[in-house]
Amino acid sequence: MNEGEYRALIEKRFQEAYRVAVEARRRIGSPTPEVEVLLAKDLAERVELLVGPKGVAEKIRKYFGKMSQERLAFKLAEELVSELRGKLSEEKLILQVIRTCLAVMTPPCITAAPTEGIVDAKIKRNQDGTRYLAVYFAGPIRSAGGTELASIVLLADHVRRLLDLDRYKPTDEEILRFIEELRTYQRKVSRFQYNVPEDLIEFVLRRLPVEVTGMATDRIMASSFRDLPRVETNYLRGGALRVVNDGIAGRAKKVLKLVEELGLEGWDWMKEVVERMKNLANDDEQSYLDELVGGRPFISSSNTFGGLRIRYGRSFSTGMQAVGLHPITLRILEGYLTTGTQLKLDYPGKGGIVSPVDSIEPPVVLLDDGSVLKLRSERDLERAEGKISKILFLGDILVSIGDLIENNVEIRKPGYCEEWWAEELKEKLVEAHDLPNDLLEEARLSLEDPIRRRPSVEKALRLSFSLNLPIHPEYLPFWGNVSVEDLEHLRAWIRRSVKTLKISDGQAILPYDERAKRVLTSLLIEHEVFGDGVKLPLSWFKVILACLKPFSDQMLEGDDIFSAVEKLSGIPQRDKAGSFIGARMGRPEKAAQREMSPPVNVLFPIAEAGGSSRDLMAAAREGRKVAVELAARKCGRCNTITWRERCQECGLPTTLIGFCAECGLELEYSEEATCPRCGGKVSYSRKFVVNVGEELYRALKRLSEQAPSRLKGVKGLNSVAKIPELLEKGVLRAKYGLYIYKDGTIRFDSTNAPLTHFTPRQIGVSVEKLRELGYTHDVHGRRLESPDQVLELKPQDIVIPRKAAEHLVKVSKFIDDLLVKLAGMEPFYRMKSIEDVVGKLIVALSPHTYAGVVGRVIGFTDALACFAHPIFHAAKRRDCDGDEDSIMLLLDPLINFSRLYLPGRVGGRMD
Known part of the structure; x- marks a missing residue:
């Protein structure tokens, strides 16, 4: 499906829903007979x-x-x-x-x-x-x-x-x-x-x-x-x-x-x-430590070794301020961070949400027995579980270059990593002559996929010596953590140990030396401590031999550690540490139905009746009559003033009217609250006495529904016209445990997360269903047949939390009941399970804005975040720094939203 066909499909589905909403509003007539959502392309x-x-x-x-x-x-x-x-x-x-x-x-x-x-x-x-x-x-x-x-x-x-x-x-x-x-x-x-x-x-x-x-x-x-x-x-x-x-x-x-x-x-x-x-x-330390909240840990200190190392790039789920951490990093932080959790940062912006990225540098830990282990996999984590004494290095934090440009900040020095090594390799190959075939092949494979491809230590060293190329980052120690004297001690230790050195199971076994062990730990060289010995993986042992030449009479010279090692080894050396970022935990990830405080099923005022939760059922049981401020409406035939949309005397529709408080002039409703005759203030509401029990009885009878156990209204209406919602809507919402916002819509809030690519398996949707939605070919142009093929996300498609999908099923049942029981129409959604949500249109809306963006649900996530294309988030004028936005099932705002419900104060029209 090309871009034009995709847009046409979204437009077609939207128009189908819009036509239903137009007819439903005409039949229900509340609060106006027209759809009030304006369309702009x-x-x-x-x-x-x-x-x-x-x-x-x-x-x-x-x-x-x-x-x-x-x-x-x-x-x-x-x-x-x-x-x-x-x-x-x-x-x-x-x-x-x-x-x-x-x-x-x-x-x-x-x-x-x-x-x-x-x-x-x-x-x-x-x-x-x-x-x-x-x-x-x-x-x-x-x-x-x-x-x-x-x-x-x-x-x-x-x-x-x-x-x-x-x-x-x-x-x-x-x-x-x-x-x-x-x-x-x-x-x-x-x-x-x-x-x-x-x-x-x-x-x-x-x-x-x-x-x-x-x-x-x-x-x-x-x-x-x-x-x-x-x-x-x-x-x-x-x-x-x-x-x-x-x-x-x-x-x-x-x-x-x-x-x-x-x-x-x-x-x-x-x-x-x-x-x-x-x-x-502002001092970087201070800016991201401001408003530090108890229970939300401080994670990494700016430019202090051991925290999160800055690495530039983007994965399919980072960018737009979202940053990437290694999945094992998230695990060793004991559950404080997960997908969607906000990090407060000192760079490049004020913060960003976390997304797992497994292709960046993982953490390195010190175990209780003194061993140093890089946690590359779940197997390594199992080995370290319950034994971690100290986190020596938290791993990388992946930062998008686009975020630096957006925040207008300078690039901080990155640590030496695979993509930089590949660029240097590419340069060196231009001048290379007579390189052995096996090294040429290794170079080709490394350039094809520098992130995943790691040469063996032997080939990495041969490439370095043959091409005058820095050693591959996988085998590069953190030289900046030690002094020249520390390395001389390490060389002497190797020389002393040569007579007792043993090679077994891919490891070099050397006698224990306290200072040498401390140097190995500072360099983050993996090793295992046992009894009176130290086991070094052969790969690291070969790196030490190649870089430090312990059996050479030449000494390390100078104060600059990198120059000293480079001169001794003959291999260019790079700083693996680079820069570190200041980070603390911000807001936790979120996915929940939006509720006002207290929660509201219907915008219907009952003053102090019904207790603190404004429960209409409680007020009805008590036989309460309440005096409340409601819209003043006039019957065109008998001139009766009422708050109802139809005159109880004539049965005809009533018209909203206002009265000037100064001169008494009667006016039809308009957004202008000033009297055209005297400039006085115009009021569109009056006090009416409402029998709560009678109103509920009428609503239940019209719907043929049982009374809900609780039906929560509001103390008073703060809109200009003070038009209440139909109680019938509240009854149906209460039936499904749904609550509304100030404009009459039902919303689900979740943390924004970016997504550009996915596999069918990741979003829990079948290949067949995705083909129906227009995902016929993967990123390589191959026909979609496997759940593990990588697909590019279309700009208005979203992946929602399962919790949100369950919520949308309830909303769909409410809408269908509304259409059938209130409008006398056929049901529209007919959803039974969350699988039925796939392909349905939603409206996404962010705070401090007026305009929603139409999206289409294509899958689910267990994370408490809503994944969408960066273009989709940008259309809402949002990024992914911890912002939360809401989604609504399309027909809900089309049928139930009204500007007449919005608060009359400044800012009342937002969101």
Whole structure:
């Protein structure tokens, strides 16, 4: 199946579900008769639908692909300012342009930052009478949104220039107030990602061309400098604080990069901010040890031997901040780390999830008897079980080069490893002449698969001497751990032991020497201690003889250990240690149904009735009538005001209405909460007395269902219109033990994990089923016939935890019951077991975003993580640093989601 056929199949399956949802919503009619999920196929369409203005999609498409996203946004700003000038007030124009252009700069335009993070733009006056721009930020601006934080102020400055506004000229009091807020916020609310000193914050504030301000985000007052004329609130402005601290100062490198790419004027001072942040850069040890939690261990110290050695590369399940550890490393850490566990790191980013990779360097341990063992396999682990005295080396941590580029960090020196050796071998072969055939063949095989192919020690040494090639990493000691004097002692020990040396079962047996044993341990050379002797594998014994030449009269010379060994042996030596990473355990892996606190089956208010869990069944048993705030609806025929969707007098549909609190004007529902006549506040709800028992009886009768043991509602509705859900939906959810989120959807949260390739066996799905799904050929172009063939994952396919699959089966039964019993339609899913989940479409959604991404389930994992293609995670604007996202069975949001359920506060529309 090619890419076009794959997209067409996903589209076809989606449209089938969409048609069912359209009919179901029409029949159920709650809360609106239309599907409220908007469909967008590209970034331009998403920008127009979510941010506006109308017609902007065509402008975006005109430039898309012809220039960078950043340049496109600034070009778009110029066109929008020119087009909207005179049609909108200056302030509305500025707000629209900044929001639209920020959405373009943060593909795929699904984050809340453009609409919920930027709440207003105002033109104010400096003390000299000149006009300047102030941008108002709210809580949904997150420190994690690096691009947003770095871009917004640059965009605002560009728009300011287009409108000929002056720079912001802060007063000393405004600067001191901002700094005071920063420190109060850190003490009483939350820490920032970056620890920026006060003098640098002042330096930035005095040079910002626009005022960064905002609404109150926390009910904590600034301790001083209150009641300033140009600062509208005395409370903390969390959004503004994050923009300056974590955006302009904390991400100064990213800001400067954008300034230089776009050729923006007036921002040269950012070079000094970059330099000062570089000099101040948080101590690596401190950054990843911040907020160390009891029970989550510290694992590896930065640049301290014995921890996790940095190795660059990517496996099929690493990248996008996910890092690889050897499976045996996970085992010897006693279960603290597993697939999906978050590691807090000092490099290249703040963290990443763990994924097992068996082709990297495994750990080396010291046993109780003094033996040193490299744990390459389960067999080695069994031999060491219960006998490990000390972990000498934790093994490699596999880091993707792409993550270094994404985080804009310098490459740390890696340890010498197989892929580097293969590159040097390739170079040497160009100049090689008269190399024996067996070595040529060995070189060919090693270059074909340097990670898996390991030459014998004899051939490795012959290649080294013949080609002046460093010794293969498999046989390379950690020379940097010892001194020249240590190696001279080791040479002397070998010389002394030659008369009593025995060779048996592939091992060299030498008499025990305390210092020699310590040197072997420091070099991480495998050996076994018994009685008064030491057993060295012959491979390591031959390496020592070749590199240290113990029977030569020549001495090791110089202080540099690598040069000394190289000069003595005649073989180029490399540093196997390289760099180590700082790491501690972060969040554990997760896979669980999302629940509000307390869990909710239905968005139906019962105030204090039903106890702390808002149990409608308990309230009904007590015969409770509750006074609750519900939507005001009006019957068009008899003018009855009710909260029901149908008039109980006439049986006709009712219409949502609002009343102005000031002048009493009656209005039809709209998202505008201001009275058009007097500017007063419009309310769309009233107090109604609800008989809980009667409402439940009606719902159960309509469904022909038994009453559930518990049915959990909510204390009150916090949406603008306060429209309740149908109790029937809650009854059916309770039947299957399902809970909802604030928008009426059922979600399953799990840790994000990347995946680019898999085998049928790994995901627990038959070859035949995968062929049906379009996986007809493996990565080599061979027809799929074996469960062990490697397949490339398609971009919208996902592998979910078995726990998630069991959850989706329950959701499917709820949806089918809803269709049959409430809409009078045929069931859609008809699932009986988790195998029936394969091939079904889901919607994935990440926090702080608006747009879901359609995916298709193709298999299962025992890990508590959701594996998907990097493109899929990127479409959600997420990486795999420990983030958790949710999945929903497609028909659930199509039928049950409504914007009318969303909280009316700022940030309520996210996620």
